[in-house]
Amino acid sequence: MKAEVIQSLLEKAEEARKKSYSPYSRYPVGAALMAKDGTIYAGCNVENVSYGAALCAERNALGSAVADGQRDFTAIAIIGSHEDYTMPCGICRQVLSEFHVPLIICGNSSKDYRTYTLEELFPSSFRAEELKH
């Protein structure tokens, strides 16, 4: 993926991060998911007084994209902390795996990031084919 495209995803993730509702953890996260047609869907974490009801930025971005009819994606960028690279949680890895989001860009600012393949972050995943066994 071209550096300029990664840059624009990180910028969108950073914008969404500013809208995070995270009064309990005080850890705002933003995500930006690119569909194969180039459309970008943003999401932020939305927490709840019942802590377990919190929704992560990545899953909110994916939900918006799917509701808009998207099923094929090229990459997702995530920004949480500005001190460290923000890695997706286990549940988000499972959900990204469902839609085969192939590239995960973990940023700590719009300029500094690391990229991982889905396979690197979520190897040997549980697959739909297994339900047929």
Ligand SMILES: O=c1ccn([C@H]2C[C@H](O)[C@@H](CO)O2)c(=O)[nH]1
């Ligand atoms: O990849 C991540 C990791 C954490 N969070 C959120 C969940 C919770 O609101 C806060 C602290 O865990 O960060 C995300 O949105 N994405």
